[in-house]
Amino acid sequence: MTTEIKVDHVSLRLGDQNALSDLSFQLKGDKIYGLLGRNGAGKTSLLSLLASFREPTEGTVLINGERPFENQRVMNNVNFIYAKNQNDESETVKGMLEFAERYRPEWDAEYASKLVKRFKLPMDQKVKALSKGKQSALDVVIGLASRTPVTIFDEAYLGMDAPARSVFYEELIKDYAEHPRCIILSTHLISEVASLLEEVVIIDQGKLLVHEPVDILMAHGLSITGPAETVNRLTSDLRVLKQQQLGRTKSVMIYGQLESLRLSELERSGLELGPIGLQELFIYLTEHEGDGE
Numbered sequence: 001m002t003t004e005i006k007v008d009h010v011s012l013r014l015g016d017q018n019a020l021s022d023l024s025f026q027l028k029g030d031k032i033y034g035l036l037g038r039n040g041a042g043k044t045s046l047l048s049l050l051a052s053f054r055e056p057t058e059g060t061v062l063i064n065g066e067r068p069f070e071n072q073r074v075m076n077n078v079n080f081i082y083a084k085n086q087n088d089e090s091e092t093v094k095g096m097l098e099f100a101e102r103y104r105p106e107w108d109a110e111y112a113s114k115l116v117k118r119f120k121l122p123m124d125q126k127v128k129a130l131s132k133g134k135q136s137a138l139d140v141v142i143g144l145a146s147r148t149p150v151t152i153f154d155e156a157y158l159g160m161d162a163p164a165r166s167v168f169y170e171e172l173i174k175d176y177a178e179h180p181r182c183i184i185l186s187t188h189l190i191s192e193v194a195s196l197l198e199e200v201v202i203i204d205q206g207k208l209l210v211h212e213p214v215d216i217l218m219a220h221g222l223s224i225t226g227p228a229e230t231v232n233r234l235t236s237d238l239r240v241l242k243q244q245q246l247g248r249t250k251s252v253m254i255y256g257q258l259e260s261l262r263l264s265e266l267e268r269s270g271l272e273l274g275p276i277g278l279q280e281l282f283i284y285l286t287e288h289e290g291d292g293e
């Protein structure tokens with residue numbers, strides 16, 4: 001069964017903060033989703049609702065039609081991998097893998113051993129004695145080998161160095177192709193994961209900002225460079241995310257759906273058009289007045 005996640009008018013109050021405010025979107029089908037947002041945007045708060053850790057203050061979260069909170073059936077199908085303090089974890093790597101095997105029905109022991117070798121994890125070492133990067137790698141091994149229908153990685157691979165993260169991305173895409181499931185990656189390393197993502201949800205200050213397939217989102221971003229007067233004349237009615245001027249040359253980043261006629265007009269006018277990377281788009285879309293002051 002493919003997964004359907006429905007977040008319907010969800011708000012979450014934590015202490016005196018509105019961590020999430022009237023958030024609504026649906027994730028339909030087994031895909032690799034990216035959940036993006038600035039620090040404090042509400043990503044972990046949202047994921048904690050999907051993972052049954054909390055209940056929304058208002059609204060409903062449904063995973064395949066069921067509310068996750070205190071629901072064992074849903075909890076068995078959701079694996080929330082997040083960076084946690086494991087300094088007191090006296091279990092060994094082997095023990096942690098055996099534990100995961102007992103509780104995850106889709107566990108693939110052979111795949112887990114292969115991953116343990118790829119990440120060079122010492123099986124008999126206590127988790128608390130592992131480096132931060134190796135602790136993260138162990139989390140990633142458990143997340144991948146569990147093959148849980150909904151697998152959430154919330155910055156779980158943050159402690160891993162660049163070569164280890166690259167092994168993670170490689171394994172994730174390969175294993176997902178062979179065993180499609182709903183994978184949610186919440187990360188600040190946007191450039192690194194951009195090519196893995198099929199759909200992106202961006203939240204900003206607890207509210208939904210964007211929910212689009214990556215190709216559509218990217219097609220909406222365009223950089224336009226040329227003589228300042230021409231750029232000004234032809235972009236005055238467009239949503240400009242960012243502009244820069246050097247002498248008489250101006251460069252603007254715009255966001256929106258442009259008709260092909262409009263695009264050819266821009267090209268005919270001698271302006272240089274180019275794509276905007278996902279990370280840049282994210283930065284401009286989530287920029288607020290006063291940022292960087």
Ligand SMILES: Nc1ncnc2c1ncn2[C@@H]1O[C@H](COP(=O)(O)OP(=O)(O)OP(=O)(O)O)[C@@H](O)[C@H]1O
Nearest residue numbers: 014015017019037038039040041042043044045046
């Ligand atoms: N236990 C808590 N009590 C009170 N407020 C909280 C609690 N946990 C989170 N918050 C607040 O809720 C908001 C959302 O936090 P959250 O951790 O979900 O953001 P995030 O997008 O995951 O951020 P980051 O990228 O920095 O990890 C923030 O304003 C945060 O201060």
